[in-house]
Amino acid sequence: MRLSELSGKELIDLNxxxxxxxxxxxxxxxxxxxxxxxxxxxxxxxxxxxGKKREEIVIPWRAIRKVGPEMIIIELREQSKVRDSY
Known part of the structure; x- marks a missing residue:
């Protein structure tokens, strides 16, 4: 699958x-x-x-559980989910 085919898919947290x-x-x-x-x-x-620090969500590639026609199901662990950025 090409990245362009993935670009419109929604990311949904399984948890x-x-x-x-x-x-x-x-x-x-x-x-x-x-x-x-x-x-x-x-x-x-x-x-x-x-006006606040932004938070980024880091999704390890290995967290992907299922790729469907409209969405991608991922399973995140809380400690690796959020990262501060400026």
Whole structure:
């Protein structure tokens, strides 16, 4: 599957059913020697976070459980879910 085919899919957390965003909004972390995707980084899109530190959601590639026609189901662990950015 090509990345362009994934870009419009929604990311859904298996643990709580929360919609995290679209794959097309994410940045990718790529291993420099193998070229494999290590993780996706979703920027915070909350309107209420204006003036506060933004939080990014880091989704390890291994957290993907199922790719469907309209969404991707992922399973995150809380401690690796959120990362502060500026």
């Amino acid at each position: 709580n059913g929360e919609r995290l965003g679209l794959v097309g909004q994410a940045d990718l972390t790529i291993h420099e020697h193998t070229g494999s995707i290590e993780s996706m980084i979703l920027p915070s899109s909350s309107f209420l976070s204006i």
